[in-house]
Amino acid sequence: MEIVLVGLNHRTAPVEVRERVSFNAEQAQRAAEELRARGILEETLVLSTCNRSEVYGVPPESSHESAPGLSTFLSEFHSVRSDILSVSLYYHYDQEAVRHLFRVAAGLDSMLLGEAEILGQVREAYRFAHEHGATGPVLNRLFQGALEVGKRVRTETELGTRPMSAASAGVKLAERIFGKLSERKALVLGAGTISEQVVSHLRDRGIAQLYVMNRSRDRAEELAKEFGGKVVEWGEWDIALRSPDVVVTSVSAEEPVLRREIVERAMVARGNRALFLMDLGVPRNIDPMVAELYNVYVYNTDDLTGIVQQNRNARESEIPLAQGIVEEQLSKFLSWQASVELVGLVDALRTKLREERATFIRSRMEPMKHLTETDRAHIEKLMDEMLEKLLLEPAQRLRDEKELRRKIQNVEALRDLFLSSREKP
Amino acid sequence: MNHLFPVLTGIAYLLSLILYVRFLSTGNRLTGRLGTLLLGLGLVAHYFALWERSRGSHTVPYHDLYGSMSLFGWLLALTYLGLELYHRQRSVGAFVLPFILVFFLAAHLAPADRLAPPPVHGVVFALHVTLSILAYAAFALSFVLSLIFLGEERHLRNHKLGDVVWRLPPLELLDQMSRSSVLVGLISIAIGTALGFVSIDQLPGQNSFYDPKYVITLLVLALYVLYFRLARTTAWRGARASKLCIFNFVIVVLSFTVVNLYLSHSHRYF
Numbered sequence: 001m002e003i004v005l006v007g008l009n010h011r012t013a014p015v016e017v018r019e020r021v022s023f024n025a026e027q028a029q030r031a032a033e034e035l036r037a038r039g040i041l042e043e044t045l046v047l048s049t050c051n052r053s054e055v056y057g058v059p060p061e062s063s064h065e066s067a068p069g070l071s072t073f074l075s076e077f078h079s080v081r082s083d084i085l086s087v088s089l090y091y092h093y094d095q096e097a098v099r100h101l102f103r104v105a106a107g108l109d110s111m112l113l114g115e116a117e118i119l120g121q122v123r124e125a126y127r128f129a130h131e132h133g134a135t136g137p138v139l140n141r142l143f144q145g146a147l148e149v150g151k152r153v154r155t156e157t158e159l160g161t162r163p164m165s166a167a168s169a170g171v172k173l174a175e176r177i178f179g180k181l182s183e184r185k186a187l188v189l190g191a192g193t194i195s196e197q198v199v200s201h202l203r204d205r206g207i208a209q210l211y212v213m214n215r216s217r218d219r220a221e222e223l224a225k226e227f228g229g230k231v232v233e234w235g236e237w238d239i240a241l242r243s244p245d246v247v248v249t250s251v252s253a254e255e256p257v258l259r260r261e262i263v264e265r266a267m268v269a270r271g272n273r274a275l276f277l278m279d280l281g282v283p284r285n286i287d288p289m290v291a292e293l294y295n296v297y298v299y300n301t302d303d304l305t306g307i308v309q310q311n312r313n314a315r316e317s318e319i320p321l322a323q324g325i326v327e328e329q330l331s332k333f334l335s336w337q338a339s340v341e342l343v344g345l346v347d348a349l350r351t352k353l354r355e356e357r358a359t360f361i362r363s364r365m366e367p368m369k370h371l372t373e374t375d376r377a378h379i380e381k382l383m384d385e386m387l388e389k390l391l392l393e394p395a396q397r398l399r400d401e402k403e404l405r406r407k408i409q410n411v412e413a414l415r416d417l418f419l420s421s422r423e424k425p
Numbered sequence: 426m427n428h429l430f431p432v433l434t435g436i437a438y439l440l441s442l443i444l445y446v447r448f449l450s451t452g453n454r455l456t457g458r459l460g461t462l463l464l465g466l467g468l469v470a471h472y473f474a475l476w477e478r479s480r481g482s483h484t485v486p487y488h489d490l491y492g493s494m495s496l497f498g499w500l501l502a503l504t505y506l507g508l509e510l511y512h513r514q515r516s517v518g519a520f521v522l523p524f525i526l527v528f529f530l531a532a533h534l535a536p537a538d539r540l541a542p543p544p545v546h547g548v549v550f551a552l553h554v555t556l557s558i559l560a561y562a563a564f565a566l567s568f569v570l571s572l573i574f575l576g577e578e579r580h581l582r583n584h585k586l587g588d589v590v591w592r593l594p595p596l597e598l599l600d601q602m603s604r605s606s607v608l609v610g611l612i613s614i615a616i617g618t619a620l621g622f623v624s625i626d627q628l629p630g631q632n633s634f635y636d637p638k639y640v641i642t643l644l645v646l647a648l649y650v651l652y653f654r655l656a657r658t659t660a661w662r663g664a665r666a667s668k669l670c671i672f673n674f675v676i677v678v679l680s681f682t683v684v685n686l687y688l689s690h691s692h693r694y695f
Binding site: 155156157158161162172173175176177178179271272273274291294295297299303306307310314 | 451452453454455577581582584586588590591593594595596597598658660661662663664665
């Protein structure tokens with residue numbers, strides 16, 4: 001019951017290679033079927049995201065022996081030269097493969113430490129493989145363990161809670177003031193790349209209504225169309241600032257676009273409803289004096305960058321806690337694996353010893369003609385009882401062994417001592 | 426007297442406080458849930474402690490300083506738990522539990538009361554006292570929530586977020602929670618005051634309707650109605666409304682202490 005993992009990710013392969021080795025759903029299913037049909041793997045699961053493509057499997061033989069076959073398969077499947085692929089691929093076996101997957105599910109192996117999306121991707125990959133019958137008892141257990149790791153890390157640590165970009169930090173700050181944004185409105189000044197990023201985050205957080213204001217109306221309409229917003233005419237501040245709760249500015253201008261008197265007038269019209277202003281322009285688009293107004297919160301690029309840095313440090317400080325969860329769940333998985341192996345081993349040993357006993361009795365009892373059939377059956381029964389006792393007591397001790405490393409070593413020793421490679425379960 | 430329930434209550438509240446503080450500092454959700462569970466257990470044990478006390482002294486427990494403070498602590502815990510469950514927000518627990526614990530412990534450390542119990546009895550009077558103390562508890566909760574609002578608002582304005590601010594409720598939710606709490610207080614004090622007049626009316630003989638407590642209670646009622654209206658509309662919403670809420674609670678504390686102890690003849694402890 002060994003596990004093998006072959007894959008590549010953002011650390012080992014450039015994007016040109018990653019995009020060639022990625023799997024869509026149809027490819028993932030076809031790859032799993034072919035791997036099993038060719039006898040390379042008995043159980044298979046393909047995990048493919050923007051930053052990684054990994055094949056997890058349970059090989060029929062030793063996990064190390066299956067690795068070259070997997071590498072060749074990937075090369076053929078994606079028509080990528082093996083020399084290009086070989087420098088990007090990593091291989092993990094058994095315990096290390098399990099640890100790797102648990103770290104992936106925890107977000108510890110992600111490009112953006114603690115990102116939340118990966119857990120959903122692992123869940124989806126498992127659901128897909130399971131529905132198509134590609135997984136078996138080992139991968140089922142392994143991926144259920146991985147999902148538990150991911151869930152625990154997100155519940156018990158703060159690895160993924162803090163925003164890591166200025167745009168997402170700004171949106172999270174808006175939530176500190178308003179709570180859920182699903183009943184809030186936002187106005188975006190400027191329609192460049194930065195505005196687009198913020199709008200994307202606002203949409204992800206379910207903003208109810210989006211207004212776009214830009215000097216070039218065409219570009220504003222383009223952005224509004226892309227994200228389902230409405231265009232507001234440039235400069236119509238009294239109308240534009242009356243309803244939104246969040247205002248994002250990212251326009252190229254030498255002087256502040258939102259001056260104090262404009263916002264002051266808007267606040268009167270709004271009945272002092274709180275207003276969150278995110279100034280992502282350099283030079284700044286919002287007059288710093290605006291921050292003095294009652295119920296107005298202003299954050300500029302430097303403020304948001306400072307918050308992102310704090311969050312990065314906070315996330316990094318959570319790594320030991322997340323790793324502790326990974327190791328704890330790894331021990332649980334290995335303990336389960338050792339127990340399952342022990343059951344298989346005891347069954348194999350029982351079969352072998354019974355065969356030995358049958359041969360032994362046949363050869364030794366042949367000359368003993370005075371024994372009746374009842375006597376022979378009685379002797380066979382006694383020998384069976386003795387074998388069972390000899391077998392069960394050490395197995396029970398092994399099962400009860402508390403120290404995982406010792407348990408695994410003893411299971412392996414028992415297997416090596418009594419079974420040939422052909423007989424191993 | 427059996428000390429089992431008071432001891433259990435104290436332990437449950439203390440552990441709940443530790444878990445709420447840990448939840449606030451680490452963000453571990455499991456710890457927060459355990460904090461809520463222990464608060465619930467503390468509430469049950471506290472109820473039995475109050476019940477046992479009233480059985481032992483053959484009178485309702487709020488006839489003395491112990492009862493008044495202990496009941497206040499219990500109702501504060503109950504109101505907070507209701508608010509936490511209603512708004513699904515437990516990061517405020519770390520700030521409320523110290524008040525609950527202090528009132529519970531102070532009740533047990535309070536000297537034995539030597540004053541004669543008040544002349545009024547009966548269900549109407551019991552409801553009058555309970556609802557009045559519930560109102561004080563709800564106002565105390567809105568006071569704590571307003572303090573948190575001002576602290577968080579200050580941090581957000583100064584761009585000094587730290588770890589805790591990310592875990593506190595959003596400002597608008599704090600505002601809502603404070604208003605919910607004040608609403609509970611307003612309803613309780615309105616009904617409680619009406620029941621107070623009814624119970625006085627039931628007393629034989631000539632009864633005075635001129636007590637400084639009545640004046641300050643009406644003032645408290647008026648101030649909280651004002652807060653309730655201002656917090657939802659006009660230029661007062663936000664930090665200004667929270668400051669008004671804090672000011673109102675100062676008046677409540679005056680009513681609970683100076684007026685009760687030195688000016689009122691019929692409101693010794695509530």
